[in-house]
Amino acid sequence: MVIINSFEEYKSHEGKVLGVSQWHKIDQQQINRFADATLDHQWIHVDEERAENDGPFKSTIAHGYLTLSLIPYLWKQIADVRNVKMEINYGIENFKFGLAVPVDSEVQLKATVKSITNLRGTIKAVIQANLAINGHDKPAYVGDVIFLYHFN
Numbered sequence: 671m672v673i674i675n676s677f678e679e680y681k682s683h684e685g686k687v688l689g690v691s692q693w694h695k696i697d698q699q700q701i702n703r704f705a706d707a708t709l710d711h712q713w714i715h716v717d718e719e720r721a722e723n724d725g726p727f728k729s730t731i732a733h734g735y736l737t738l739s740l741i742p743y744l745w746k747q748i749a750d751v752r753n754v755k756m757e758i759n760y761g762i763e764n765f766k767f768g769l770a771v772p773v774d775s776e777v778q779l780k781a782t783v784k785s786i787t788n789l790r791g792t793i794k795a796v797i798q799a800n801l802a803i804n805g806h807d808k809p810a811y812v813g814d815v816i817f818l819y820h821f822n
Contacts, residue, residue, distance in 0.1 A: 680795060691748055692744075692778070775805075
């Protein structure tokens with residue numbers, strides 16, 4: 671894990687891979703909990719028998735937004751940004767889903783610092799998020815997450 675204590679330390683990582691998270695297994699229970707929470711019960715996600723027999727992936731797959739929702743959890747395994755009064759999840763941009771994530775797959779987040787900008791005391795960090803699927807060359811998705819920080 672990378673510890674970042676200031677704008678200057680963050681800026682020193684600009685243009686570089688900051689790190690990778692641990693592998694996280696997405697099982698059917700997690701997919702079902704997400705479906706229940708979002709009321710998104712499409713058969714490709716929750717009907718194991720139908721997905722196996724009729725689905726293009728021969729198994730259920732994780733919701734795309736479930737995989738996106740893992741970003742804060744996996745990000746905290748990569749970076750610990752300290753000495754901040756406030757951290758804000760500001761936005762996401764340019765996300766493209768490359769592959770579906772079949773049930774029981776392991777995924778891993780790779781974070782690259784695209785840019786760090788000081789906007790009169792508010793630090794804007796643009797982080798490229800790349801979600802790898804264990805055993806696949808193509809990622810589940812690639813896109814930018816934007817954080818705003820107010821350092822002490």
